[in-house]
Amino acid sequence: MAIRIFITGGTFDKEYNELNGQLYFKDTxxxxxxxxxxxxxxxxxxxxxxxxxxxxxxEDRELIIRQCNxxxxxxxxxxxxxxxxxxTATVLGKAIQHKTIILTGAMIPIKFGSSxxxxxxxSALAFAQALxxxxxxxxxxxxxxxxxxRKNKQTGVFEEIK
Amino acid sequence: MAIRIFITGGTFDKEYNELNGQLYFKDTxxxxxxxxxxxxxxxxxxxxxxxxxxxxxxEDRELIIRQCNxxxxxxxxxxxxxxxxxxTATVLGKAIQHKTIILTGAMIPIKFGSSxxxxxxxSALAFAQALxxxxxxxxxxxxxxxxxxRKNKQTGVFEEIK
Amino acid sequence: MAIRIFITGGTFDKEYNELNGQLYFKDTxxxxxxxxxxxxxxxxxxxxxxxxxxxxxxEDRELIIRQCNxxxxxxxxxxxxxxxxxxTATVLGKAIQHKTIILTGAMIPIKFGSSxxxxxxxSALAFAQALxxxxxxxxxxxxxxxxxxRKNKQTGVFEEIK
Amino acid sequence: MAIRIFITGGTFDKEYNELNGQLYFKDTxxxxxxxxxxxxxxxxxxxxxxxxxxxxxxEDRELIIRQCNxxxxxxxxxxxxxxxxxxTATVLGKAIQHKTIILTGAMIPIKFGSSxxxxxxxSALAFAQALxxxxxxxxxxxxxxxxxxRKNKQTGVFEEIK
Numbered sequence: 038m039a040i041r042i043f044i045t046g047g048t049f050d051k052e053y054n055e056l057n058g059q060l061y062f063k064d065t066x067x068x069x070x071x072x073x074x075x076x077x078x079x080x081x082x083x084x085x086x087x088x089x090x091x092x093x094x095x096e097d098r099e100l101i102i103r104q105c106n107x108x109x110x111x112x113x114x115x116x117x118x119x120x121x122x123x124x125t126a127t128v129l130g131k132a133i134q135h136k137t138i139i140l141t142g143a144m145i146p147i148k149f150g151s152s153x154x155x156x157x158x159x160s161a162l163a164f165a166q167a168l169x170x171x172x173x174x175x176x177x178x179x180x181x182x183x184x185x186x187r188k189n190k191q192t193g194v195f196e197e198i199k
Numbered sequence: 200m201a202i203r204i205f206i207t208g209g210t211f212d213k214e215y216n217e218l219n220g221q222l223y224f225k226d227t228x229x230x231x232x233x234x235x236x237x238x239x240x241x242x243x244x245x246x247x248x249x250x251x252x253x254x255x256x257x258e259d260r261e262l263i264i265r266q267c268n269x270x271x272x273x274x275x276x277x278x279x280x281x282x283x284x285x286x287t288a289t290v291l292g293k294a295i296q297h298k299t300i301i302l303t304g305a306m307i308p309i310k311f312g313s314s315x316x317x318x319x320x321x322s323a324l325a326f327a328q329a330l331x332x333x334x335x336x337x338x339x340x341x342x343x344x345x346x347x348x349r350k351n352k353q354t355g356v357f358e359e360i361k
Numbered sequence: 362m363a364i365r366i367f368i369t370g371g372t373f374d375k376e377y378n379e380l381n382g383q384l385y386f387k388d389t390x391x392x393x394x395x396x397x398x399x400x401x402x403x404x405x406x407x408x409x410x411x412x413x414x415x416x417x418x419x420e421d422r423e424l425i426i427r428q429c430n431x432x433x434x435x436x437x438x439x440x441x442x443x444x445x446x447x448x449t450a451t452v453l454g455k456a457i458q459h460k461t462i463i464l465t466g467a468m469i470p471i472k473f474g475s476s477x478x479x480x481x482x483x484s485a486l487a488f489a490q491a492l493x494x495x496x497x498x499x500x501x502x503x504x505x506x507x508x509x510x511r512k513n514k515q516t517g518v519f520e521e522i523k
Numbered sequence: 524m525a526i527r528i529f530i531t532g533g534t535f536d537k538e539y540n541e542l543n544g545q546l547y548f549k550d551t552x553x554x555x556x557x558x559x560x561x562x563x564x565x566x567x568x569x570x571x572x573x574x575x576x577x578x579x580x581x582e583d584r585e586l587i588i589r590q591c592n593x594x595x596x597x598x599x600x601x602x603x604x605x606x607x608x609x610x611t612a613t614v615l616g617k618a619i620q621h622k623t624i625i626l627t628g629a630m631i632p633i634k635f636g637s638s639x640x641x642x643x644x645x646s647a648l649a650f651a652q653a654l655x656x657x658x659x660x661x662x663x664x665x666x667x668x669x670x671x672x673r674k675n676k677q678t679g680v681f682e683e684i685k
Contacts, residue, residue, distance in 0.1 A: 048382060055468040056517050058372060058413075060382065074318030075306055076340030077356055089382075144237055144379040150312070150474035150636065156236030159321030162340050167329035178238030178324050193380050194239055210544060217630040218679050220534060220546065251544075306541040312474065312636035355541050398642030399630055400664030401680055468561055474636070480560030483645030486664050491653035502562030502648050518563055 039079040040165050041110035042067060043101065046087040047118030049154050051146040062087040066147040067116065070158050078162055081110065090118025090125070090142075098125055102132045112165040113138045114158075119193075122174055123186050130172040130183030138172045139165045139180070144193055201241040202327050203272035204229060205263065208249040209280030211316050213308040224249040228309040229278065232320050240324055243272065252280025252287070252304075260287055264294045274327040275300045276320075281355075284336055285348050292334040292345030300334045301327045301342070306355055363403040364489050365434035366391060367425065370411040371442030373478050375470040386411040390471040391440065394482050402486055405434065414442025414449070414466075422449055426456045436489040437462045438482075443517075446498055447510050454496035454507030462496045463489045463504070468517055525565040526651050527596035528553060529587065532573040533604030535640050537632040548573040552633040553602065556644050564648055567596065576604025576611070576628075584611055588618045598651040599624045600644075605679075608660055609672050616658035616669030625651045627661045630679055 044050070044065045051060040067082055085104060086097055105113055117125055119142045126140050141161035143154035161175045172183040176195040185197050206212070206227045213222040229244055247266060248259055267275055279287055281304045288302050303323035305316035323337040334345040338357040347359050368374070368389045375384040391406055409428060410421055429437055441449055443466045450464050465485035467478035485499040496507040500519040509521050530536070530551045537546040553568055571590060572583055591599055603611055605628045612626050627647035629640035647661040658669040662681040671683050 051382075053469055053473060056514070058375075058384065060384075070318070071340070073313055073315060074322075074340055075315045075338075075356070076318070078340035145377055148473060148475070149377060150472065151235055153235060153237045155317045156232070156238070156321035159318035159340065160236075160325040163322040163325035163337065163342070164329055166342065167326055175325065176237075178233070178236055178240035178321070180325070180328065190380070194237070213544075215631055215635060218676070220537075222544070222546075307539055310636065311539060311634055313634070352542070394642070395664070397637055397639060398646075398664055399639045399662075399680070400642070402664035475559055477559060477561045479641045480556070480562070480645035483642035483664070484560075484649040487646040487649035487661065487666070488653055490666065491650055499649065500561075502557070502560055502564035502645070504649070504652065518561070 038112075039081045039110055040112045040114060040162060041108050042080050042082045043104060043113065043115045044082065044084040044087070045090075045093070045097070045101065045115060045117050047090050047116060047142045048146055049116050049118075049143040050087065052148055053146075060146065066154075070147065070155050073155060074159055076162070078166070081108075088118070090121040093118070093121055093125065098128045101125065102129060105129065105133055105136060105138060111136045111170075114161045114165050115140045117142050119144060119176070119188055122176075123188060126172055126174050126183040126186065133172065135170055137165055137168050137170050139168070139175045140173070141175045200274075201243045201272055202274045202276060202324060203270050204242050204244045205266060205275065205277045206244065206246040206249070207252070207255070207259070207263065207277060207279050209252050209278060209304045210308055211278050211280075211305040212249065214310055215308075222308065228316075229320075232309065232317055235317060236321055238324065240328070243270075250280070252283040255280070255283055255287065260290045263287065264291060267291065267295055267298060267300060273298045273332075276323045276327050277302045279304050281306060281338070281350055284338070285350060288334055288336050288345035288348065295334065297332055299327055299330050299332050301330070301337045302335070303337045362436075363405045363434055364436045364438060364486060365432045366404050366406045367428060367437065367439045368406065368408040368411070369414070369417070369421070369425065369439060369441050371414050371440060371466045372470055373440050373442075373467040374411065376472055377470075384470065390478075391482075394471065394479050397479060398483055400486065402490070405432075412442070414445040417442070417445055417449065422452045425449065426453060429453065429457055429460060429462060435460045435494075438485045438489050439464045441466050443468065443500070443512055446500075447512060450496055450498050450507035450510065457496065459494055461489055461492050461494050463492070463499045464497070465499045524598075525567045525596055526598045526600060526648060527594045528566050528568045529590060529599065529601045530568065530570040530573070531576075531579070531583070531587065531601060531603050533576050533602060533628045534632055535602050535604075535629040536573065538634055539632075546632065552640075553644075556633065556641055559641060560645055562648065564652070567594075574604070576607040579604070579607055579611065584614045587611065588615060591615065591619055591622060591624060597622045597656075600647045600651050601626045603628050605630060605662070605674055608662075609674060612658055612660050612669035612672065619658065621656055623651055623654050623656050624658045625654070625661045625666070626659070
């Protein structure tokens with residue numbers, strides 16, 4: 038069965054607007070990245086929203102839970118802004134038991150030459166295929182259980198709470 | 200405990216020689232890639248050789264087996280040329296039982312802007328952390344058991360034999 | 362004699378701050394670009410300021426005039442934000458006669474993989490060596506006299522006024 | 524009037540063949556580069572051949588001369604392999620007087636992230652617009668007259684003969 042990929046926005050998919058110098062969302066770069074990675078893992082991609090994770094609402098998170106529950110796939114990757122990734126992981130972790138759900142994102146937009154997005158996507162797809170049911174954050178080359186992860190605001194690095 | 204990374208060469212680490220237009224090996228790009236991926240997974244990196252995998256000898260493979268056996272880490276990633284990656288996986292799969300060993304590489308040199316190397320490395324590090332003991336090839340966003348993988352020479356894509 | 366390069370900031374040298382998602386100035390990328398271009402043209406580089414061109418003051422422009430007048434070189438390239446590049450060109454064009462001065466910049470930060478900065482820098486250095494005395498804007502693969510150029514705010518493209 | 528661009532091949536347009544690890548020619552990247560450079564200079568592009576410059580024949584050079592003579596444009600850029608660029612410049616320099624012809628190329632294929640090709644193209648287009656009639660090589664951020672240029676085989680850098 039395919040791996041389900043849900044796109045929610047975040048730094049991952051930010052573009053640079055040449056006219057006003059602002060970062061903004063246009064289209065997702067997911068397909069380009071999978072092509073660059075020569076990925077042949079079967080995937081089903083769906084864009085749920087395109088938001089900064091600081092602006093993600095409770096309703097947005099309800100929608101993500103519903104989509105994870107309703108899709109037939111049991112292996113799910115969610116691209117997400119890093120600022121509230123741990124919050125969404127917590128909400129999902131409490132709500133869903135019988136799927137392997139991996140949240141990932143990027144510290145640098147994909148469109149920047151030196152982004153961590155391609156690395157993180159490779160990592161997330163692998164964890165989705167290999168980890169047992171549960172909700173995880175995959176960042177910095179590691180994975181974290183949903184109830185033991187936070188983003189260190191000083192360093193930008195994900196770490197265990199305990 | 201750290202993840203052990205053994206470097207053996209392959210397309211992954213090929214450079215372009217400006218003076219004669221040939222591809223060649225200089226240094227490995229592993230550390231640059233881990234930095235780009237903002238990886239904080241503890242790793243121990245060691246370069247075993249820098250060869251085209253078509254030129255890898257039985258002695259080279261003996262050396263790889265010995266290094267995998269002798270290192271204290273149980274999670275191992277090996278960067279390797281794609282042409283004989285499945286062969287080396289077979290040799291390792293028969294020789295080693297109690298470690299998780301992931302072979303990976305790239306279809307395009309890292310130094311090319313559009314390489315799959317960063318994606319594959321993220322994928323390999325994740326599989327090394329999440330798969331049970333065994334020897335695997337991680338390419339094309341998937342993993343393959345050592346006794347059921349080949350590179351399709353026509354498409355360049357890894358696939359199951361059976 | 363060398364070509365003098367004055368750096369004033371602009372999109373050209375913007376970096377992405379991973380921690381807060383803002384664009385900001387750190388160091389100039391001029392030397393990296395010249396190295397990538399394998400440039401052997403003798404240059405003298407000096408950073409005069411690191412500002413958004415929308416925030417450039419009259420005093421800043423006075424400083425630029427003074428530096429252009431006082432340096433011994435007669436071929437000068439100035440990297441500059443695009444929003445007020447034509448304004449600075451006008452001020453320089455009225456003040457300086459016996460030098461070839463080329464203003465250039467970028468629509469996309471250099472650190473983005475798809476920046477026009479490397480192209481523009483190659484273009485500006487060439488115009489500095491080949492055009493007669495005068496003040497020019499070099500953008501979009503073309504050059505414009507200081508008294509006949511504006512940036513089209515809708516398209517982001519430089520064009521003649523008349 | 525437009526600038527005429529003739530494509531002859533060279534390192535500039537080399538691709539990496541994933542299946543056999545060889546460099547080869549597919550399509551030219553000229554249009555992509557002009558787009559990346561946001562170039563609005565009017566150009567007419569024509570591919571004359573796609574060869575390594577070491578394999579360029581006398582007949583090939585005759586064809587280039589004929590095309591330069593017959594096109595209506597007086598500003599011409601020729602992309603060319605670096606190994607025999609000076610030779611072709613000599614042949615053109617002796618044959619053509621009333622046009623500005625700029626030969627340029629790249630030390631690293633465009634498809635490599637760190638190519639000098641974008642810089643050189645910006646430089647060549649600028650020289651074509653600003654230099655008087657004559658045949659020139661534009662490499663390393665400089666221009667050279669056709670009768671006073673060679674590629675230093677040890678350093679890969681273009682230099683004056685005298």
